[in-house]
Amino acid sequence: MIYMADTADLSALKELYDFFPLEGVTTNPTILKQSGMKLSEAVEEVARIVGEGMIHVQLISTTADEMVKEAKKYKSYFDLGDNFYAKIPVVAEGFKAMRILKDTGMNVTATAIFTQQQALVAAKAGADFVAPYVSRLDNISSHGIEVVRDIARNMNEYKLNTKVLAASFKTVDQIYRVSMNGSHSATISPELLLQLIKHPMTDISVTQFLKDGEGLYDVSF
């Protein structure tokens, strides 16, 4: 599974990129607002940290023509090459923009997905990633994990190259369940990324090993 960090919090990103095998960062207007930075500063700073990783930047235009212009501008302005992904909501104009942008070779992530059909249409429009919102589905008495499972199944059964990018998590259990239900990737907040590698038994075991090994390791390094 591809892990991505769902944040523009620079200190959290630095801490995570130091050890966590992340393959990219996703942002959206809400994340940008929380970071206290404007888009240009946020993307430039994030790019410094992620190096060759993917950066998914959400577009804010509302017509296909404007979306295409916006995505092309960001791709050249930030000079991220194939690491740049234009995140486009699955509205009618968005689907139109996805097709046009894919024809120009742009990487596209379809976002704000709440149904299997929205994901399938986005995949047919050429999206590289489709992002279903797990917690937001769970919170409206729907079933985020099942939507992710159905979308992943579709991508495999129809032999589409599109990857599922499960998003909107509130618990480690949701991440566990999307990874067991075929999601190719997940974008996760720093807090949950740190939490999902933790287990008290690991800490107890490591402490015990250190104690038992004291004075026994006589090969210097």
Ligand SMILES: O=P(O)(O)OC[C@H]1O[C@](O)(CO)[C@@H](O)[C@@H]1O
């Ligand atoms: O419900 P939340 O936590 O705001 O998450 C919405 C998700 O949608 C995305 O925009 C999809 O990539 C993520 O950046 C974010 O995790």
